[in-house]
Amino acid sequence: MVRRSGRRPGNQDTKQAILAAARTVFADRGFDKASIRAIATQAEVDPALVHHYFGTKEKLFLACMDLPINPAELIPQAIEGPRESAGERLVRLVLSVWDSPHGSVAVAMLRSAMSNEWTARLMREFVVTQILRRAIAGLGIDAKEAPMRTALVATQIAGMAVVRYVLKVEPVASAPAEHLVAAVGPSVQRYLTGDLPDVFATWPDEPGGG
Known part of the structure; x- marks a missing residue:
């Protein structure tokens, strides 16, 4: 051009x-x-x-x-407190935003990301760099493990969002937020601070791993 x-x-x-x-x-x-x-x-x-x-x-x-949140202001709320319950606080924070009246903007973008590669790239960058990376950094996680832990946490957060707000699979779609915090929080916590399988120790060095 x-x-x-x-x-x-x-x-x-x-x-x-x-x-x-x-x-x-x-x-x-x-x-x-x-x-x-x-x-x-x-x-x-x-x-x-x-x-x-x-x-x-x-x-x-x-x-x-064009989302109604600023992660720089919200993520510290999830990080502040006992390290062993950060996963629950992060899930609670995400649900509090998406379940709010302002969450419709995020839901619309998530739906668009499901069918539009361009939107999906932006959504991925937002979730990874503005939300999950901040959470990982705030917990003082080893920099070598941070990319894998961030991606694994994303599987839980993104999966929960798709099931609850896009596919609307019951009973997750209408479950009280605290029920999901109790169910999903421990998995997020494990990916944040728990031991990773040995296979991930060399993952970045393997073909297609990074």
Whole structure:
């Protein structure tokens, strides 16, 4: 595609162009490898405008997701307290958000992610980098184990969300939140702080493992 010369002026159209460009870059490169400069280039604006409208890369990513939560504010609630019950607190936090009136936005995005690869990439980046990575870091988990533990926790959190809010499988769909906390929390706790099977010790070095 041939780009127009020059830069966009600073206005509402520019803000929307930055958001559109950011969604593309985040989906293509992931949160870690995306940069403000790359997003500005995609949007045909000066990087200073990206900072002007959104501040940091993290705030821009949250704006792209258009979700009613800020993990930076919520995750400390799940981490604070006894380490051995962090799994239950994390599940309780997730359910409290998704069961709230604001949760409909997250549910809509989850449904979209089930059928749209682009949305799925954004959702994955959000869950991994903004929620689970924060939880893992807050618990002081070994950096070598963090990626695997994060992915395993994601199997529980994402699976619970799909079953409860998308597929609506009973009795999970209508179960009281605390029942799910009691049922799912221990599994999340095991993935957070429990012993991992020996096979995972060399997993990153195996073909397809990382």
